[in-house]
Amino acid sequence: MRSISLVLLLAACAPKSVEPEVSVEPAFDRTSQPAPLERSEFALPVAVTGQLSNGLNVTLVEDHSMPMVELSLAFQVGGWSDPEGQYTLANSAFDMLTEGAGELDAAALSTELRRLASRLSSGGGDDGGSISLTTLSRNLGPSLDLMALTLLDPTFSESEWEIKQRSALQNLAAVRSDATKVARRIAANVMFGDVYSGRLSTEEQISSISVEDMRSWWAVNGVAANANLYVSGDVTLDELLPMLEERFGGWEAGEESVAPEYTLSDLSETQIHFVDMPGAAQSVFRLWSSMPNPSADGYESVRLGNQAFGGMFTARLNMNLREDKGYTYGANSWVNWDHGPARWELGTSIRTDATVAAMNEILAELAAVVADERPLTDNEIERGRSNIIQGFPGRFERASYMLGQLSSMWRYDLPEDWVDGYIARAESVTSDQARDAFSTHIASQPFSAIIVGDWATVGEGLSELGLSIHHLDVDGNTVERAVPESAPEEVDEALSEE
Amino acid sequence: MWQKTNWHGAFMKAFSIVALAASLFSVSAQAQDLSIEHTQYQLDNGLTVILAEDHDLPLVQVNVWYHVGSKDEPQGRSGFAHLFEHLMFQGSENQPGEYFEPLQEVGARVNGTTNSDRTNYFEGLGREQLPLALWLESDRMGWLLGVIDQGKIDNQREVVRNERRQRYEIPPYGEVWPDLMAEVFPEGHPYHHPTIGSHEDLEAASLEDVHEWFGTWYGPNNASLVVVGDFDEAEARELIENYFGPIPRGPEPEVTTADPVVHESETVVRRVEEGVPYDKVWIAWPTPALFADGDAELDIVSDVLTGGRSSRLTSALVYDQQIAKSVEVYQYSRYLAGVYMVEATAAEGHTTDELVAAIDEVLAGLAESGPTEDELAIAVANVEAGFYGGMNTLAAKADRLNTYLFTAGTPDYLQEDLNRYLAVTQEGVQAAAASLNEGRVVFHVTPEVTETNTEETE
Numbered sequence: 001m002r003s004i005s006l007v008l009l010l011a012a013c014a015p016k017s018v019e020p021e022v023s024v025e026p027a028f029d030r031t032s033q034p035a036p037l038e039r040s041e042f043a044l045p046v047a048v049t050g051q052l053s054n055g056l057n058v059t060l061v062e063d064h065s066m067p068m069v070e071l072s073l074a075f076q077v078g079g080w081s082d083p084e085g086q087y088t089l090a091n092s093a094f095d096m097l098t099e100g101a102g103e104l105d106a107a108a109l110s111t112e113l114r115r116l117a118s119r120l121s122s123g124g125g126d127d128g129g130s131i132s133l134t135t136l137s138r139n140l141g142p143s144l145d146l147m148a149l150t151l152l153d154p155t156f157s158e159s160e161w162e163i164k165q166r167s168a169l170q171n172l173a174a175v176r177s178d179a180t181k182v183a184r185r186i187a188a189n190v191m192f193g194d195v196y197s198g199r200l201s202t203e204e205q206i207s208s209i210s211v212e213d214m215r216s217w218w219a220v221n222g223v224a225a226n227a228n229l230y231v232s233g234d235v236t237l238d239e240l241l242p243m244l245e246e247r248f249g250g251w252e253a254g255e256e257s258v259a260p261e262y263t264l265s266d267l268s269e270t271q272i273h274f275v276d277m278p279g280a281a282q283s284v285f286r287l288w289s290s291m292p293n294p295s296a297d298g299y300e301s302v303r304l305g306n307q308a309f310g311g312m313f314t315a316r317l318n319m320n321l322r323e324d325k326g327y328t329y330g331a332n333s334w335v336n337w338d339h340g341p342a343r344w345e346l347g348t349s350i351r352t353d354a355t356v357a358a359m360n361e362i363l364a365e366l367a368a369v370v371a372d373e374r375p376l377t378d379n380e381i382e383r384g385r386s387n388i389i390q391g392f393p394g395r396f397e398r399a400s401y402m403l404g405q406l407s408s409m410w411r412y413d414l415p416e417d418w419v420d421g422y423i424a425r426a427e428s429v430t431s432d433q434a435r436d437a438f439s440t441h442i443a444s445q446p447f448s449a450i451i452v453g454d455w456a457t458v459g460e461g462l463s464e465l466g467l468s469i470h471h472l473d474v475d476g477n478t479v480e481r482a483v484p485e486s487a488p489e490e491v492d493e494a495l496s497e498e
Numbered sequence: 499m500w501q502k503t504n505w506h507g508a509f510m511k512a513f514s515i516v517a518l519a520a521s522l523f524s525v526s527a528q529a530q531d532l533s534i535e536h537t538q539y540q541l542d543n544g545l546t547v548i549l550a551e552d553h554d555l556p557l558v559q560v561n562v563w564y565h566v567g568s569k570d571e572p573q574g575r576s577g578f579a580h581l582f583e584h585l586m587f588q589g590s591e592n593q594p595g596e597y598f599e600p601l602q603e604v605g606a607r608v609n610g611t612t613n614s615d616r617t618n619y620f621e622g623l624g625r626e627q628l629p630l631a632l633w634l635e636s637d638r639m640g641w642l643l644g645v646i647d648q649g650k651i652d653n654q655r656e657v658v659r660n661e662r663r664q665r666y667e668i669p670p671y672g673e674v675w676p677d678l679m680a681e682v683f684p685e686g687h688p689y690h691h692p693t694i695g696s697h698e699d700l701e702a703a704s705l706e707d708v709h710e711w712f713g714t715w716y717g718p719n720n721a722s723l724v725v726v727g728d729f730d731e732a733e734a735r736e737l738i739e740n741y742f743g744p745i746p747r748g749p750e751p752e753v754t755t756a757d758p759v760v761h762e763s764e765t766v767v768r769r770v771e772e773g774v775p776y777d778k779v780w781i782a783w784p785t786p787a788l789f790a791d792g793d794a795e796l797d798i799v800s801d802v803l804t805g806g807r808s809s810r811l812t813s814a815l816v817y818d819q820q821i822a823k824s825v826e827v828y829q830y831s832r833y834l835a836g837v838y839m840v841e842a843t844a845a846e847g848h849t850t851d852e853l854v855a856a857i858d859e860v861l862a863g864l865a866e867s868g869p870t871e872d873e874l875a876i877a878v879a880n881v882e883a884g885f886y887g888g889m890n891t892l893a894a895k896a897d898r899l900n901t902y903l904f905t906a907g908t909p910d911y912l913q914e915d916l917n918r919y920l921a922v923t924q925e926g927v928q929a930a931a932a933s934l935n936e937g938r939v940v941f942h943v944t945p946e947v948t949e950t951n952t953e954e955t956e
Contacts, residue, residue, distance in 0.1 A: 028740045030637065031592050033600060034629035040556040040728070042624075065554065066886045107817070110807030114876045117883035136883055163816065167823050170846060173775035177670050279772070281667040282660070313598040313608075323596065326656025329664045349664045351656075383603045391605025394557055394622055397891045 042393040045402045050241045054253045056224040058244060059406055061232045061399040069140050069233035071133045076411045077221045077257040079126035080196055080339055086209055087199040093214040094124035097131060100155035118143040126197045127338050128411060137234040141243060148247035156211040168206050176474040179277050179284045179452040187286040187450045189476040190273050196262045196340060200476055223254020228410055232399030262340040264290055267446040272462060272469045276455040283355040283453030287346040289445045294337055294414060298437050301429050303335050305438025307384030308376045310346060320361055327354040344442045352454050356461030369443040376438060381431045388426045459484040532913045534895055537731065543747040544719025548899050548909050549734055550726045552892060558727035559892035560631040561620040563900040566715035569614045569688030570754050577695015578703055580612040582711050584654040586619065591641035597634060614689055615833045616904060622893055625728040629737055636741035639718060646708055655700050662694045670774040674943060681765055681939040682782050682837055688754050717748015722903055726896040756834045759784040761937035768942045778843050779850035780941040783934050785829060785836035788905055793831055794918040795930035796838055800827045801877035802869045810860050819856060821848040833905060838934060850942045861934055868928030881919045
């Protein structure tokens, strides 16, 4: 319908000078959006599974377009298992797996891998870790030998750790000097408090970690019961399984480690947590509030509502802050979850002198959705839905996407039809449900805003918003900070107290 | 390498002779080890078209390159090529609203990028939406100016200035890169100024500039269109002729050239900067252009120096001497010239001067006796594996075809590109290492020690 009205409107405006001179089919008309061609069926990539004798599950998506194979041995145990006072122990242990194994020191291991043109890496996060291998299919066997060595006989070399430890200490300084990283770090801390991803690594904690600690951690957690192997590329399951059984079959099954459940800090009111970075050219914003979990009623509705509010370039949030006001290079909002409960998050970087105005716009956009002043329209929601559904096939260009979804299902106990039912779920939500859910669960709820910016410039204006402001340093410690003085005529004594 | 005309002298006039063109210009996958099968032709208005079918998934990727970048900006208009790219998303005469809107509605992945040499626009969509992508790309190629007004320029100018703040002013060391390039490429060189431009120049951009830029650079004869994915060739050709055929040919733009840059002696910059965490040093040499003689050899030098845990610079600086937190070497090769870069971060308690001395010693060793046979073989094998890894999306393939077309003069360059590396000799690598001499820029950055950050690190 939309395209018909456009034709009527624009046909008269089409410049004469550019009328096609070559003979084209009479039906051709450039003044309106063309109709789509015939759609062809999209089928999800086929994942096949097998199991080794120690219970290790193997999932393969074949892809023979290039002579390469990629493997990821994914662990569902990660930083959440760090003991008190040793935050980043699990990360450090994962990191060290590929720094020497068996008879090979770190340099020799690297050389052997490079001889095969293979890449082997390892690392961890709060929710898990992995050992990943990328190799030419013709070098799969010898590359798997090296991967198995790092898994079964990692060295945890003292001298390698000394170097990595010093580097980790320096990285901490880098995190503190980057406003975007500070905002992310502080946001997690405000959300969860001093547990899970809310913990902030410190010099003391990093310094306290020894290779002995890593060995003990790995002995309990580095077991097959905590892992799944995901493979894609130029190999078949029949070729792969015997190769894996030979190398990984003897790996100890062990006991599965179970992540605790984490909760979010309660929000009784909307509040600002401010970190001062004098002279910053922009203020970095991170907002969050609670929302229903993926398995709960309302999750899909909030997700669709968010798509219309801030989930796309053309959603309200970005159209206002970027395309209308020019306050930012971009603003968006998304839904997020992990071992902690689901939350709605918003992120943007705002030029310093527009910080207060941008905060007002965000508050106003949320209020408008609630107040029925400007509810999310059917049109906005349908565009969001269409974006989600029609964009789905494009995610599967790389086999790694499918494998990532499968590993999330395993790691977070998601429903069996998480991938298969994706489109059906997006279709099942009505516009009313999306609109109501976003209004009820998000827009009318209190949120936390972490803002990292130049207090001297933005402090007075932010203080006048009537929201409580908590001042933090770059490590999340509470600090005292007065409202900055500005031009005398603008000072309002009543508001300059916290 | 930069001629605008006659790259494709033998090309078919499009459309009526589809079958013949396909048989003449499709590249057989069996003929070469590594290739992207494609068809290439030119419209009457000079638009080069490259079609590469790939029916694995019901997706298509449309990728348009305009042969213009920040190197072509006049004095006082740095950042304009990129600002113009933003305006290309603000609507055209037959789609007067945001370009993202109809594209996001069909789940497309959309963007555009600008660098010193070219501006590109691309969208990945379901196969059924090929007409939509071609309609939009052709409409802004032919029917843009009627909808661009001062308000849109003012808005996108602010957006771009925010992009500058976000990418260059907020991250630590963010402004080192543009300042370093300005030292490597002297005043007047097309690469002297950064693509993002200066606030001052962005503020000066006018509607008149928009008209002039579009008229000079955005003609179909200065562009190429690549379509990769699940489409029928005859159908795509007809759509392309319908949508792009009526666009009038533009002027032949004057090609921006530059003399090779030679530094007779070393330039040293020492900067004390607030808000950065470590002592860092960048060492930069001007090098040959992308695909020019010597370009591949320098890439192999990079691999020998920092290609892995046991590579020469990494093992010496990070592990044996433990004076560096990290060291990275890479070549940034562009159309007019390359830059060879060593970037090193000091370990706590060590200085950038120590790093430079140690780097020089390693470089001298490689220049003196060249790489071992083993080092060369390993480096080449890893470069070769990288060729496979870099081709696993339609977007990567499409952009690769346009890269080759613009830089090498033919999209059919994948195997030749790899062959450059396969042909590298130990002597060639040695000579390349020797070319990294005192004609360079050394850029030191040291954190400013303030009371606040002293407290933090104690």
